[in-house]
Amino acid sequence: MAGAIPDLHAQERAGTGKGAARAARRAGMVPGIVFGGDVDPLAIQIPFNELFTRLKKGRFKSTLFNLKVDGQEDVRVICRDVQRDVVKDLPTHLDLMRLRRTTKINLFIPVEFINEEEAPGIKKGGVVTVVRNEVELVVTAGDIPEKVVVDLAGLNVGDTVTISDVELPSGAKTTIDRDFVICNIQAPSALKAEDDDEDETVETEVIADGEAPAEEEAAES
Template sequence: MVQTIRIEAEARGRAGKGAARATRRQGLVPAVIYGAKQEATLIALDPRDVMKELQKGGWQSHLYEVAVKDGGTERTLMRDVQFHPVTDRPIHVDFQRLAAGQRIRVRVPVHFLNEATCPGLKAGGVLNVVRRELEVLADPDAVPEAFEIDLGEAGIGDSLRWSAVKEQFGTKSVIDRDFVVATIAAPTVQEEAPAPAAAPAAPEATKQKAPATGGKKK
């Protein structure tokens, strides 16, 4: 199951663009915690903490325990990050507060097992991944790190669907059907281009005989 990550924050007193700019001038990233029918909490984060989480990947599926200095602790999901258009640094973060008993909508990556022994791949087929992440509804305490699909018996032309996920951890797909996650596609055969026809040999130049020169009659 996914682990809860603790992230430290400072409280912000004012909302608005001017207050957010003032927070950035202090070297911090303005952020907000919203949801669960409660008033929004304005906070500021150390940009190093934000970048550390973004570089891990999969941050939208992680649970964050935001500890506000001289305040309480909020259990959240990191829902959105805004970046500076030039420096690409984070300039604002949105957290969604989790309510007790609430299921959350998350994206979970897919891992494929036994690619080396997959009959279809060994026969020259190609693994065509349709969805690298699956969006599901999950209990906050039971969000999986990844879903796994076993390719050990998959042949060329087979489709691996949601039902092929080995363990779904009590989650529910947001797509209400047994959708395709990946396929084993047939190898692409490239026809060799025919060799260009040989150019016809150039005709030999016709040899013209020089007219015989007769001797002078005396």
């Protein structure tokens, strides 16, 4: 179970409708609504600066939050919509949905790479190139995995790890059908440089030992 579900602090908003929403915005807040979970909707407001900072970090609409509202029980929510000003592109309203423990949701789960010291390719100086440091999975709200583990033991230079090589947490599945790449082990820079030098040498020898260039043949004739 993920132990780091971020808190999202909000205040209960007095009144609903356009008038109350405008009053919240004038006070430096972003109005919102919490719905779902077989209980009445709850009108809330969140400080503009806090919401704007979270939006800039990305993944806001695919992150599970622990919503904390004074006078209310904590509840897990996920954002379903953020309305923005058509001119300034700033948030003006948000919709949050309460989640039951059995609700299926899409979340980005971080990837952890282990056993680098047991990878022959890394011992030879190879470098792990991470293509995805997080993976979007369909998970159950009541059983969200903390991470996806990728075991690098036994991997050599040139080896690639795809999602089919990874054991996903129980009950989770990817949102993408294709077998996408998670990481690979690339040759060290020095080895790449040596290979490039060898290629250039071979090409030079072929030119030297082959037939004379067309310009020289034309001159001789």
